[in-house]
Amino acid sequence: MLLVTAVIFVAALPFLYTVGNAQTGWVHHLFQLYLVGVLFTYFSAFWLRSGQTLAMKTWRIRLVNPSGDAVTLKQAALRFVLALTGLLLAGAGFWWALFDRDRQFFHDRIIGTRLVREPRKT
Template sequence: MQNEQVTQTTAPSLFKLGACLIYEALVVIALSLAVTTIFVLSLGEATTGVKRYLLQLFLWLTVGVYFVWCWQKKGQTLAMQTWQLKLLNQEAQLLPLKAAILRYILASLSLMVFGIGFFWAIVDRDRLFLHDRLLKNKIIYAPRKTALPHPPSET
């Protein structure tokens, strides 16, 4: 599956990218609530001190595992599957582990700077996020292959 080739290279619309980001935020919120619950039940309140920073690091790493695993294994997160988007490298293949980790780190940094790397897609000719432009990745519109209905059987 790592060398899966995709010939479709149509860039998604800004609407699809934005809708996917909103859906992705909902998934991250749900995952974060579940992980925070586990953390607090295991280690107690985490509103101050070292526990607060440990919780933040634990959340960042957990969300990172979700994204990196999805990008590396399928090229799609849950939101990307819903909006029929796929992340590929410049050879039109799924991202290797190191590239997926680097993408997560750069995307995180982009969010810390008011999301500038995501807004970059508005002015980019290929509608790429800044971290994808730098890493030579692309998000493409990849519609699902629908199965043709079976003809009725004659008996």
């Protein structure tokens, strides 16, 4: 979460420097859309390239499609949108994993992606 906060902060600087006040009106909505785009780029780039964000590498977790391969852009986009929606609904998409028999998040269950544990490197 701290890394995502840093990504948002760094991405916000050039926007706010260029535009100035982004607290009201259409500029505020444009700023929010810009930040969502930055987050989508961050997550999808890592998921498409290696299946792991930096935090996922630390925890040795990889995102894969049903055949065990890297996810497609469509799967990454759907996962991002559904995860964001689940987060906005009081985290319902994430609470789902507590009751799911395979401990999958709601968005992973719907799309068919899954998180797998990477073996420890020796």
